[in-house]
Amino acid sequence: MTSTAAESPVDISPVMILLMAVACGVIVANLYYAQTLIDVIGPEIGLSPSVAGLITTLTQLGYGAGLFLIVPLADLFENRRIVLTSIAATMFGCIAIALSNGPTSFLVASVLTGVGATGAQVLVPLASHLAASEKQGRVVGTVMSGLLFGIMLSRPIANFLAGSVGWRATFIVSAVVMAMVGVALLAACPQRKPKGGMRYRDVLASTFDQLVKHRVVRMRAFYQAAMFAAFNLFWTAAPLALIHEFHLGHAGIGAFALAGAGGALAAPIAGWMADRRLTRPASLIGMIGLTAGFLLADWTVAAGSLIGFTIMAVLIDGAVQMSQITGQKLIFSLDPHARGRINAAYVTVMFLVGIGVGDRIGHL
Amino acid sequence: MIGSVTYEAGGWTASALAGAAIGGVATLAFLLFDRGASIAR
Numbered sequence: 001m002t003s004t005a006a007e008s009p010v011d012i013s014p015v016m017i018l019l020m021a022v023a024c025g026v027i028v029a030n031l032y033y034a035q036t037l038i039d040v041i042g043p044e045i046g047l048s049p050s051v052a053g054l055i056t057t058l059t060q061l062g063y064g065a066g067l068f069l070i071v072p073l074a075d076l077f078e079n080r081r082i083v084l085t086s087i088a089a090t091m092f093g094c095i096a097i098a099l100s101n102g103p104t105s106f107l108v109a110s111v112l113t114g115v116g117a118t119g120a121q122v123l124v125p126l127a128s129h130l131a132a133s134e135k136q137g138r139v140v141g142t143v144m145s146g147l148l149f150g151i152m153l154s155r156p157i158a159n160f161l162a163g164s165v166g167w168r169a170t171f172i173v174s175a176v177v178m179a180m181v182g183v184a185l186l187a188a189c190p191q192r193k194p195k196g197g198m199r200y201r202d203v204l205a206s207t208f209d210q211l212v213k214h215r216v217v218r219m220r221a222f223y224q225a226a227m228f229a230a231f232n233l234f235w236t237a238a239p240l241a242l243i244h245e246f247h248l249g250h251a252g253i254g255a256f257a258l259a260g261a262g263g264a265l266a267a268p269i270a271g272w273m274a275d276r277r278l279t280r281p282a283s284l285i286g287m288i289g290l291t292a293g294f295l296l297a298d299w300t301v302a303a304g305s306l307i308g309f310t311i312m313a314v315l316i317d318g319a320v321q322m323s324q325i326t327g328q329k330l331i332f333s334l335d336p337h338a339r340g341r342i343n344a345a346y347v348t349v350m351f352l353v354g355i356g357v358g359d360r361i362g363h364l
Numbered sequence: 365m366i367g368s369v370t371y372e373a374g375g376w377t378a379s380a381l382a383g384a385a386i387g388g389v390a391t392l393a394f395l396l397f398d399r400g401a402s403i404a405r
Contacts, residue, residue, distance in 0.1 A: 215401050216401040216402065219393075219394075219397070219398055219401045219402065220401075220402070222390075222393065223390050223393065223394060226386050226387070226389060226390040226393075227387075227390060229366070229386055230383045230386040230387055232366075232367065233366050233367040233370070233379060233382060233383050233386070234367070234379075234383055235367070236366075236367025236368055236371075237367035237368070237370060237371045237376065237379035237380075237383075240367075240368070240371045240376075240379075241371070241375075241376040241379075244375075245376060274404065277403075277404040278404075279402050279403065279404040280402050280403055283394060283398075283402050284391070284394065287387060287390050287391040287394055288387075288391055290383075290386075290387035290390070291384050291387030291388050291391060293383075293387075294380045294381070294383035294384035294387060295380065295384045297376075297380050297383075298376065298377050298380035298381070298384075301376045301377075301380070302377075316383075319387075323390075326402070329404070330401075330402060330404065333404070333405065
């Protein structure tokens with residue numbers, strides 16, 4: 001399909017929604033492969049343990065910079081082209097990591113991978129542009145659930161592939177998958193040409209302005225920054241509890257993370273509620289669900305219930321998704337011509353605050 | 365970071381209470397200051 005969605009939505013097909021969800025997941029998963037495998041990679045490329053932590057920091061800095069510098073381009077240039085360019089950047093980053101023989105080339109490639117991964121955040125507003133207004137919430141929810149699955153499954157996938165074919169081949173496999181996703185999007189994803197007509201520096205300045213101009217963007221960014229920080233806190237501390245309280249090993253922790261990914265299934269439900277204007281109750285369910293999830297998780301750990309702890313992991317992930325999708329539905333309905341900049345402002349604040357407070361599942 | 369810090373300081377209970385506190389702050393902010401921002405138009 002080569003149809004063009006200028007500013008009017010086309011009826012996005014379920015297959016296209018699924019493709020976008022998968023694309024978001026496989027793109028974002030690249031942020032976490034290297035930090036998962038650092039114990040194996042570090043000695044081979046001469047990366048000292050004290051510098052190894054830089055991998056996470058630089059990849060995340062690259063992602064944070066991309067959120068602010070690249071995502072707003074969705075209001076300036078044809079969207080599919082931005083996504084395909086970012087996929088190409090991530091692909092080259094993966095290949096460069098696989099071919100690295102020293103710390104410098106490895107770290108530079110990690111930054112490139114991080115910057116390229118922001119293409120996922122161009123896909124999300126593109127999906128909302130392509131959907132009819134009464135379906136936007138569900139479409140965004142489904143695409144975002146793919147993104148969360150990608151985050152949660154990245155660790156077990158990296159461990160499995162590295163154990164089977166080695167860490168270098170893991171990144172080659174990822175590059176091949178990225179290429180396949182890129183070809184599929186090129187063939188099936190409609191183009192979207194924004195009105196444009198702005199200079200890049202004006203677009204960046206206008207991204208800040210979205211926070212000043214729209215109270216709902218400020219409020220939702222604050223809520224989601226808190227939710228994301230709590231999410232990071234959970235996935236940093238929970239593996240420690242699993243090791244010390246439940247005596248699980250890496251395989252058990254991986255299985256726990258896989259079960260926790262089930263919380264992503266709350267995203268389409270949140271989208272369905274948002275499409276029915278139930279944004280306020282959906283927000284409250286998400287926030288109260290997160291708070292209750294933590295309190296009950298303390299009780300389940302004290303009671304020695306691994307099943308109960310796993311259910312709380314699903315509840316916490318689902319609560320974060322509920323708030324995220326509701327927030328994006330609200331901010332995407334503000335100004336279609338500024339959707340890229342609005343999303344950039346929202347996710348940049350959320351990501352920087354959330355990452356500033358806690359680590360994600362990298363400590364699994 | 366805060367996940368590791370709270371766990372080292374007070375075990376899982378400290379981490380869980382920190383997470384619940386963050387959720388509580390977000391909920392309070394929503395109830396007190398949202399003032400209709402999150403109502404779908």
